[in-house]
Amino acid sequence: MDPFQKFRGVIAPLQRSNVDTDQIIPKQFLKSVKRTGFGESLFFDWRFLADGNPDPDFVLSRDAFRTAEILVAGNNFGCGSSREHAVWAVMQFGFKCVIAPSRGEGLERVPGFADIFCNNSVKNGLLTIELSEAEVDSIFEVVTASPGSEATVDLESQTVTIHGDTDLVLSFEIDGASKETLVKGLDEIALTLQSDPQITAFEKSHQTYLP
Amino acid sequence: MAKTLFEKIWNRHIVEDFDDGTTLLYIDRHLVHEVTSPQAFEGLRLAGRAVRRPELTFATMDHNVPTTADRDTIRDPVSKAQMDALAVNCEDFGVQLYGLGHDRQGIVHIIGPDLGITLPGLTMVCGDSHTSTHGAFGTLAFGIGTSEVEHVLAAQTLRQKKPPTFRVTFTGSLCEGATAKDMVLKLIGMIGAAGGTGYVIEYSGDAIRDLSMEGRMTVCNMTIEAGARAGMIAPDEKTFEFISRIERPFAPRGAELERAIADWRTLPTDEGAEFDRELEIDASQIAPQVTWGTNPGMVIDVTGSIPNPEDVPGCTPGDVQKALDYMGLESGKAITDIPVDTVFIGSCTNARMEDLRRAAKILEGRKVANSVRLLVVPGSAEIRREAEEEGLDKVFTEAGAEWRFAGCSMCLGMNPDQLKPRERCASTSNRNFEGRQGKGGRTHLVSPEMAAVAAVEGHFVDIRDWMKE
Numbered sequence: 001m002d003p004f005q006k007f008r009g010v011i012a013p014l015q016r017s018n019v020d021t022d023q024i025i026p027k028q029f030l031k032s033v034k035r036t037g038f039g040e041s042l043f044f045d046w047r048f049l050a051d052g053n054p055d056p057d058f059v060l061s062r063d064a065f066r067t068a069e070i071l072v073a074g075n076n077f078g079c080g081s082s083r084e085h086a087v088w089a090v091m092q093f094g095f096k097c098v099i100a101p102s103r104g105e106g107l108e109r110v111p112g113f114a115d116i117f118c119n120n121s122v123k124n125g126l127l128t129i130e131l132s133e134a135e136v137d138s139i140f141e142v143v144t145a146s147p148g149s150e151a152t153v154d155l156e157s158q159t160v161t162i163h164g165d166t167d168l169v170l171s172f173e174i175d176g177a178s179k180e181t182l183v184k185g186l187d188e189i190a191l192t193l194q195s196d197p198q199i200t201a202f203e204k205s206h207q208t209y210l211p
Numbered sequence: 212m213a214k215t216l217f218e219k220i221w222n223r224h225i226v227e228d229f230d231d232g233t234t235l236l237y238i239d240r241h242l243v244h245e246v247t248s249p250q251a252f253e254g255l256r257l258a259g260r261a262v263r264r265p266e267l268t269f270a271t272m273d274h275n276v277p278t279t280a281d282r283d284t285i286r287d288p289v290s291k292a293q294m295d296a297l298a299v300n301c302e303d304f305g306v307q308l309y310g311l312g313h314d315r316q317g318i319v320h321i322i323g324p325d326l327g328i329t330l331p332g333l334t335m336v337c338g339d340s341h342t343s344t345h346g347a348f349g350t351l352a353f354g355i356g357t358s359e360v361e362h363v364l365a366a367q368t369l370r371q372k373k374p375p376t377f378r379v380t381f382t383g384s385l386c387e388g389a390t391a392k393d394m395v396l397k398l399i400g401m402i403g404a405a406g407g408t409g410y411v412i413e414y415s416g417d418a419i420r421d422l423s424m425e426g427r428m429t430v431c432n433m434t435i436e437a438g439a440r441a442g443m444i445a446p447d448e449k450t451f452e453f454i455s456r457i458e459r460p461f462a463p464r465g466a467e468l469e470r471a472i473a474d475w476r477t478l479p480t481d482e483g484a485e486f487d488r489e490l491e492i493d494a495s496q497i498a499p500q501v502t503w504g505t506n507p508g509m510v511i512d513v514t515g516s517i518p519n520p521e522d523v524p525g526c527t528p529g530d531v532q533k534a535l536d537y538m539g540l541e542s543g544k545a546i547t548d549i550p551v552d553t554v555f556i557g558s559c560t561n562a563r564m565e566d567l568r569r570a571a572k573i574l575e576g577r578k579v580a581n582s583v584r585l586l587v588v589p590g591s592a593e594i595r596r597e598a599e600e601e602g603l604d605k606v607f608t609e610a611g612a613e614w615r616f617a618g619c620s621m622c623l624g625m626n627p628d629q630l631k632p633r634e635r636c637a638s639t640s641n642r643n644f645e646g647r648q649g650k651g652g653r654t655h656l657v658s659p660e661m662a663a664v665a666a667v668e669g670h671f672v673d674i675r676d677w678m679k680e
Contacts (some may be wrong), residue, residue, distance in 0.1 A: 017479055017527065020645075022623075022644040022646060023644065026646055027624060027625045030274075033249035033292060034249075045645065075405065079404060079506070081340050082338055082340040083247065084247070084354050084357040085357075108406070111408045115408055116354055119356060120357075123358035126562065139232070148538055177372070188358070189260075189361060189365050192370060193365065199237070199368055202226045203237075204226075206223075207474075208267060209467075211463055
């Protein structure tokens, strides 16, 4: 996996909550046995009309966002199925980062991203950034006023800088393990296989109840 | 110190704790299906790696398989290629496959328990979000992506952050006509489609204890629809009876089973163990539920009507309006005034014997409304046989239903079973996402009873009133 590097890119706004993986990549595209070729089908049902032509009203069909590398969406992005194809589609379209807001506080806090989508993202080098609702709203405002606006995403310093008349710098949290995996582009399987002696030792005394 | 069911299982499976806060967790059972595995096997090939414990790995074909009698001829060449790839991968890597035509083929989350693969106290994963189903046995079971599938194939472990715990206690007893499906839909409606994100939920309380293993599986199955990592229910006598009842090739037997049960009795959450979050729900107040929107949190009592966009907690008015536009519904319309075109009884949520029996009880001696197409899709080849032995197939076909072969079918429409645009479906499945059952299709999630009665009447009906008549 390639290490995640600081970049500056166009922001595309998708103002919807609960964007599920069936929307990100509909089922008919899950039949592929490959890891590639999913980008052109990203958000297929929203992006394309019944006749196969792009829906001009959908955000990613607009000229200003075709080369976008940062997707900003509503909360609970990536909910639903475990299909990693969703992450592949987002990345293969050209996105390097998705931003979504968490909502509420304490025990009732609703995260920006669904759990499995988040896990799958780290494994593939896609950065998911959770910001507050107010911060995400401010990004939507900037992008609505000025489509084609850009931001710089810096994982090392954990900041997103929205470029405009004045730059808006937003900080984000990320757990240490995910950050290291992304920054170093770690191959998790190779890493785990370094623990092979520990796994073998564990298996000697572990009961799996297989007859 | 008092421990929860989850903590006890977690602790038993720690291979190594790392400084970054993650744990290498041992995985006891790995279920595999054709959709999320080909890239993982290919990854193994490219890296020259083997499957570490093929005897703990079990595969089936379920998502793509046709459910019609001519199912052996797969007309979609892309589906066929994916199924063929699984067959080759299982052959090459020594994995047991319950493929199309095998007498134990079926939906992955239905054959796991039926074959005795699913047992209390184990960790279990599958490249499928509804793996949470297996938690009904007191198993820590969760869905993973393809990269993690490859990781488990190669190393029989996963690197995990320990999730927080959430106990949901259903007190009291369900009223007649309300089911396990209504309990879990009610919960999702209360906490929202992301309300459980990241948690491992343990279900407890009298109403959970009263459920059959099938009902418990339904509840745990849909835990992911609240965003939670896993759902669990402590094993009890019902669990042990399920495992012991009939021949299950991968369950222990005899003295070995006795020893296992003695161990499994130590698993339930200790008195005084603490959860990160708790919620209590009075089961006696749960009415039959019907979803009206495009995520499972958009759900209401059958006696209700379509809400105003401003009145849906946890959703913005804009999101609700988008959902209503997609569903072709207007605020204020009574749920019981909504007509249905198709009824789907099936999926890993509700395609077990108990579900089919309950639906058949309603359909017996009745006819499906002229305007309605009813599909009944058993969860496994074994369930299909058992249902036929009981004559349920006759009940369904005489009522005018299509009696199909086992697979995921119209739950996600990867096979030819799909809704047409704007077709409205009462479905016993688990997701009412846009396009889930077919592009433009409109899904309302309900229990098997509510689906069957909607098929007869041609619109949603409060089954409690219907049973009185």
